[in-house]
Amino acid sequence: MTARLLEVDGLSTVYQTERGTIRAVQDVSFGIEKGEVLGIVGESGCGKTTVAMSLLRLIKPPGKIVSGSVRFEGENLFARKRATMREVRGARIAMVPQAAMHALDPVRSAATSVAEVILAHRDVHRRQARASAARLLESVGIPQDRIGAYPHELSGGMRQRVVIAMALANDPSLVLADEPVTGLDVIVQAQVLNLLSDLRQRRGLAMMFISHDIRAVSKISDRIMVMYGGRVVEEGPAATVVHAPKHPYTQGLLAAMPTMEGPRGDVQSIPGEVTSGTDQLAGCPFHPRCPSAMDVCGREQPAARRVGPDHRAACHLYEGGR
Amino acid sequence: MVAATATTTSRRRRLPQWPRARSAGERLGRAGAVILVLFVLVAVFAPLLAPYDPKAQTGLPYQAPSADHLLGTNDIGQDILSELIYGTRVSLAIGFLAALLAIVVGTLVGVVSGYFGGLVDTLLMRFVDITLALPFLPLLIVLAVFLGRNIKTTVLVISVVIWARPARILRSQVLSARERGFVQAARAMGGRPRHLLRRHVLPAVSPLIIAQFVRAANIAILLEASLSFLGLGDVTAKSWGTTLYYASARGAFLTRAWLWWVVPTGLAISVVVVAFAFIGYALEERADPRLRARRLPTLAQFGGAPTVATTPVPEEVLDR
């Protein structure tokens, strides 16, 4: 069996606060193949951003990775010396953090920002870096006459393209994109998603696409992983998860989203509040809000079970051949 | 709302104590507060603590420290230790009063300027700019000479010099507070400026006002010492600065007398200033979220989920 590009096993990350320990990520395991796009969907407090930060070992105190392993291209990233992670970040695994378009250096032009990323990892001449930067920016759809523009002169969509160019600057094999289209206008969202899809095909990129918007995720992902309360609740091929979800949370999430087709009033909300890592519940994190909750759900954490070809859900409903 | 938790840790609940300081800054702030309180107590209980009346001649002049006079005597034969203790009153009083006056004026100017904007803002800020542009020690000296040398004018002169900076800082804070969602919401509800200022804007900037007051008090005490040292304060009042003035004027720096005439007083000034600085540091850290990086975050900062019982993580999972 060929090893997957990224293999995460039993990852757990916590944050220490005055009131106790927040288990942001609990026992999360998944993998991404070469060239595959994995969408991670969840609401606030589900741990999706923490997963990405943990992969790149960007967790700082009061946060701490307490267990698990991450194998990237066969290598255990957690075994590396911390300082050498810099060689991985931005070069082999690139990240587009949340609200990155707001974090662009206001005194650097688009071309300079991209060139800086290249220079940080490769020993090339400044002019060469700038030339590569210009090409990159063109490939993400920024016309040549705008590459010298400063962030405040660019629209939201353009800025996001700059950020994407920065992520691709050193030809990574994996890109972690955290809410890359959130906050953009609807039409621009579609354009950026198109761009990402395009780039992924042209460069054979693997991506981890993190978002709370399952619609956006489903348009570009091969597989979807749904997280809730720090745990993985469902994982499977995108079309299957969206059209035939097995976990009550995924079902509830999809039912809670108004659609453009179908009857207008057909929207159900999930009662209760979203569980976050601060609520240390025994058993399944979703059970207080679950319409199908059983006794065992409050006692035991359900293990991930196979509910279809390549499709798993962590739910007691699927205990042994249902 | 937090249910009693059964812990697997062996930590015992000790007697109720002060909440644990959350960072180095907070520890410093507490140390500073303790020191300041001590000085205030000395000032308040001066008559009980000082061995003699500092204005009375209780010994021969220029005496070195002895059993009778722990810090020796000055040029007139007054006890230096008593001068130091009573001086605490004058120096702290002038410092606090000047700071209070400066902050009151500075807050008024800053808030009016920041909230109302327009012509008022432009005019007031020009005034502030001019005040800030003038070098303050020469300004201080000129005003002191011009207005005469007594405690009232010293307080006035110091506040005239230090009101401008807080005004500018508070104005910026008011400008940003004005744009906050809850202020906009109150406007949308039909709130009058008076209501908005009183209920929303002022409370939002009050931490900064307090921090600025601490800073101002710090500077004021130093300025008072400077003024008096130059002989421009009230030379009949017993403040730390005047003690130093006479010490210098009577040649204490040329003999060994500086050891007991200058050093203790100088030390007192330094310690008070450092104490204020520590307090200010802790207050600024509290007010500025960016400096909070080292502090343990509160639950509220994680999105404020409704309070639910938390079971602590067993010790072995958290390897320290």
Added chain:
Amino acid sequence: MSTVTGTEVLAFVDVSKSFQGRGVLGKARRPAIVAVRDVSLAVEPGTAVGLIGESGSGKSTLARLALGLIKPDGGEVRIAGRNLAGAPERQWREARRAVHMIFQDPYDSLSARMRVHDLVAEPLVIHGMERAGRRAQILAALERAGLRPGEEYIDRYPHELSGGQRQRVALARALVLEPRLIVADEPTSMLDVSLRAGLLRTMLELRANHGIAFLFITHDLALARYFCDRLAVMFRGRLVEVGDTDAVVARPAHPYTRALLQAVRDLEVPEAPHAATASPAPGAGCPYRDRCLFTHHACTEEPPLRSLAPGHSVACHLDKEKP
């Protein structure tokens, strides 16, 4: 163009607003930004009108005009039939008993220092309502906003509540004076997905049971479709299409509306490459022409808002074509 009948809770009639860039001495230096131009829109009692548009479309400006937070340069703003454009602050304050607003950010729109009781009481305080019976009014408002039982929430601080609960507190605050219209500026966009429907369901109940009208600003078309009776699409300050929700969604007439719907439904974006910056196209003519795929010579002239069908109007020279 929606004919103003006089029964509307809120009506804009040819409203315009520009913002001047300011120079050093307050003199206009940079070119004026046209935020809203010649917009006419009405909200009937008990109905919800969705205001759709991208950033820079002018929808937030229109919201602020509705509350008198900014004054229009031209046109009328009518609250319950009375034109308040340019009226003194005193008259607006009176009008703000009937029109309230809830904001996008539940973390910023509530003061962290005040308890829920004081937060919801603030409109009562501002309008000088008598103290007796305040608590009962507050509890009633909390319950109507979906926070039941009210007693459990009334003494809490905002940081003890989740985003969804905070937004309900904001809603209760808007309800306490029993308004006729609530302007909701993206009220759910910062909430978790599973909570959005709940808040909207509460707002729907308020419409049905209390006859409260809504001006619902959003960029999420699916949400607008769920909640609103009518949709008004804005682009760069101008109203390009307005009509009943079902009609606009099923038979979008303006190319921009069509582009929006396409973008939401799938990845095909039927638009010309985007103009690089967000600055508005200067000069006369249709504001959409530099992005439109269907431009022709007539588009150098600005199209007026023409009626397509009863209740459905569009500002486009192509309105004769069927989509």
